[in-house]
Amino acid sequence: MSTVSLESFRAEIDRLRADATAALDAAGRDDAFEKARIEFLGAKSGRLKAIQKLLGGLAAADRPAGGKHFNEAKEAITAALVQAQSRLAGGVAEVEAIDVTLPGDPVRIGHLHPITQTIRRVQEIMARLGFESVDGPEVEDQWHNFEALAIGAEHPARDPLDNFYLAVARGTDPLLLRSQTSTVQIRVMERRKPPLRIVSLGRVYRPDTADATHYPMFHQVEGLLVEPGTTMAHLKSVLRLFASSFLGGDVHVRFRPSFFPFTEPSVEVDMEWGGRWIEMGGAGMVDPAVLEAVGYDPATVSGFAFGLGVERIAARRYGVADIRDFYKNDVRFLEQF
Numbered sequence: 001m002s003t004v005s006l007e008s009f010r011a012e013i014d015r016l017r018a019d020a021t022a023a024l025d026a027a028g029r030d031d032a033f034e035k036a037r038i039e040f041l042g043a044k045s046g047r048l049k050a051i052q053k054l055l056g057g058l059a060a061a062d063r064p065a066g067g068k069h070f071n072e073a074k075e076a077i078t079a080a081l082v083q084a085q086s087r088l089a090g091g092v093a094e095v096e097a098i099d100v101t102l103p104g105d106p107v108r109i110g111h112l113h114p115i116t117q118t119i120r121r122v123q124e125i126m127a128r129l130g131f132e133s134v135d136g137p138e139v140e141d142q143w144h145n146f147e148a149l150a151i152g153a154e155h156p157a158r159d160p161l162d163n164f165y166l167a168v169a170r171g172t173d174p175l176l177l178r179s180q181t182s183t184v185q186i187r188v189m190e191r192r193k194p195p196l197r198i199v200s201l202g203r204v205y206r207p208d209t210a211d212a213t214h215y216p217m218f219h220q221v222e223g224l225l226v227e228p229g230t231t232m233a234h235l236k237s238v239l240r241l242f243a244s245s246f247l248g249g250d251v252h253v254r255f256r257p258s259f260f261p262f263t264e265p266s267v268e269v270d271m272e273w274g275g276r277w278i279e280m281g282g283a284g285m286v287d288p289a290v291l292e293a294v295g296y297d298p299a300t301v302s303g304f305a306f307g308l309g310v311e312r313i314a315a316r317r318y319g320v321a322d323i324r325d326f327y328k329n330d331v332r333f334l335e336q337f
């Protein structure tokens with residue numbers, strides 16, 4: 001018994017065919033294409049599938065005609081689908097064409113900051129003279145930054161206006177950002193027995209107003225040698241060897257009398273290179289009071305210490321007139337080193 005008339009079956013198919021081709025022709029590169037494919041040609045619940053099921057409801061005599069009509073529609077819809085597919089694929093290829101044989105965009109490779117380069121170079125030169133590189137903390141206590149270095153409680157160098165004391169109190173012993181790398185001399189001597197040859201490079205902090213030769217943070221290179229029989233002559237020889245290795249052969253080193261609480265005698269160290277004398281830092285023989293403070297016997301060992309400004313020697317070597325340039329991080333400046 002037929003439940004569907006051939007006419008209504010054909011009408012149904014024609015509507016489906018019109019809907020399907022219209023939707024597929026209009027589909028763009030969004031998900032409209034995929035939606036249309038599922039709606040009309042979906043294997044489980046697509047509209048074409050639903051109509052195919054109606055075929056069985058036609059009178060037996062109408063089935064061949066109905067089947068033919070159905071097949072034509074199916075072909076037309078499938079053709080519209082294939083056409084839409086290639087239209088969309090063509091569009092994609094045009095927009096996203098990539099020539100994989102072209103060289104890629106080069107990755108920008110930087111290099112070490114000139115101050116870091118200077119630090120490495122100083123470490124290398126000093127290593128050849130037998131000095132081991134060591135590190136110390138940047139947050140220090142009163143003992144290592146002042147007391148063990150014979151800088152007493154009333155010394156002006158401890159003035160809060162000349163130091164970055166930290167707000168975090170630790171009992172009665174306030175902490176501060178170290179104002180000099182001489183702290184590392186103490187830390188190493190406390191841990192080790194002589195003989196010693198160490199060098200320590202790192203940041204120090206002082207509340208200075210920034211100008212061409214000052215900055216609230218800068219770097220120092222600290223050298224310490226403790227061996228029996230050490231004299232000022234050894235100190236000057238080491239500094240001269242260092243200076244001529246770092247700056248070039250024709251460097252002169254000059255000592256001027258000075259004072260530091262932790263060295264005796266004490267000197268200012270100047271270097272002359274290319275016709276100009278520049279003050280590079282301080283030095284001297286380690287004061288017997290300092291040797292005693294760390295448990296050494298001043299009767300059997302002596303030593304020398306020096307502290308130079310890393311920015312100063314870097315500026316001298318590279319011809320930089322204003323040390324603030326080291327910290328602006330302007331790539332046009334940094335690229336030159």
Ligand code: PHE
Binds near residue numbers: 180284
């Ligand atoms: N620590 C001293 C300063 O910062 C420099 C120095 C180091 C002097 C070692 C003598 C010996 O000024």
